[in-house]
Amino acid sequence: MDFAETPKLELHLHIEGAMPPDFARRLADEKDIDLGGLFDDRGAYAYRDFFHFLQVYDKACSVLQTPRDYARLTGEILRRSAGDGVIYTEMFLSPDFCGGGDLGAWQEYLAAIEEAARTAEARHGIVMRAVVTAVRHLGPEQAKSAARCAAETAGAFLTGFGMAGDETRGRAGDFAWAFDCAREAGLGLTSHAGEWAGPESVRETLDALRPARIGHGVRAAEDPALVARLAEAGTVLEVCPGSNIALGLYPDWAAHPVARLRAAGVKVTLSTDDPPFFHTRLPFEYARMAEAFGWEPADFTEMNRAAAAAAFCDAATRAALLKRLEDAT
Numbered sequence: 001m002d003f004a005e006t007p008k009l010e011l012h013l014h015i016e017g018a019m020p021p022d023f024a025r026r027l028a029d030e031k032d033i034d035l036g037g038l039f040d041d042r043g044a045y046a047y048r049d050f051f052h053f054l055q056v057y058d059k060a061c062s063v064l065q066t067p068r069d070y071a072r073l074t075g076e077i078l079r080r081s082a083g084d085g086v087i088y089t090e091m092f093l094s095p096d097f098c099g100g101g102d103l104g105a106w107q108e109y110l111a112a113i114e115e116a117a118r119t120a121e122a123r124h125g126i127v128m129r130a131v132v133t134a135v136r137h138l139g140p141e142q143a144k145s146a147a148r149c150a151a152e153t154a155g156a157f158l159t160g161f162g163m164a165g166d167e168t169r170g171r172a173g174d175f176a177w178a179f180d181c182a183r184e185a186g187l188g189l190t191s192h193a194g195e196w197a198g199p200e201s202v203r204e205t206l207d208a209l210r211p212a213r214i215g216h217g218v219r220a221a222e223d224p225a226l227v228a229r230l231a232e233a234g235t236v237l238e239v240c241p242g243s244n245i246a247l248g249l250y251p252d253w254a255a256h257p258v259a260r261l262r263a264a265g266v267k268v269t270l271s272t273d274d275p276p277f278f279h280t281r282l283p284f285e286y287a288r289m290a291e292a293f294g295w296e297p298a299d300f301t302e303m304n305r306a307a308a309a310a311a312f313c314d315a316a317t318r319a320a321l322l323k324r325l326e327d328a329t
């Protein structure tokens, strides 16, 4: 089945990670930046493992230097996502990449991105919200700067705060100040955990940061008590199966725990994370779920309704998204 027409919500998409390699090469040419070693012989991003992926990601970001670069990238990503049937997307933005954590610079980047999002919504009907994302391996002080940037610019467009990066660095509790700052500003909270590190990372994150959602969280499946806790608390997992497989967490789609988590009552949603890095797109993920687990259109509708309920957006936006899902069934 071709899922391009199925209306979809995507809650976990890194803006830089969604940069098509051609786009990166074009910007590199324009700015005379050497991206040597970043691509394989077919022109795709090349990396050996999770830690190398994070390095390649950082290097790819070197071509993104101005608010205009980010505006162009936003427009390109939203055009592609809309073509894949995505009606709502939450994009992860980092003040660390957008202005180095400086509030004034961040405000300029955010304004340019918001303008591009408004244009894309008018043209393609796709709604975007932004989630400021601290980068864990840059440490708690940088995360505080990111949280301050998020708190100062929280509003109708900037609606969430989270953390990505290397979850094996530091302890979740080191980032409690940043999450508390974002919580006080009224932002929705999410954090990567249980992707590269095990169930204990998810447990620590729940205890120390109290997010409503977890990015990935799939390794919680190794601990039945934790699975029960997630189900009981209604914590939503932003599951990105293709990303996990590309990074070597699971050997193939059938081995992925998303269906087991869902059967245990955990709220799961589907996203692509960094699609060109992982050779994926959202309709492709849906097709693999249908193939591996027999998911039917009604399963995807139910999952997208859960995503709408968990989206970091206001009530009117949520109601409009639910209506679009309803109209398509």
Ligand code: ADE
Residues within 6 Å of the ligand: 014, 017, 057, 164, 165, 166, 192, 195, 243, 273, 274
């Ligand atoms: N940053 C971008 N993609 C990421 C991922 N899958 N895990 C952690 N940090 C990331």
Ligand code: ZN
Residues within 6 Å of the ligand: 012, 014, 164, 192, 215, 273
């Ligand atoms: Zn991610």
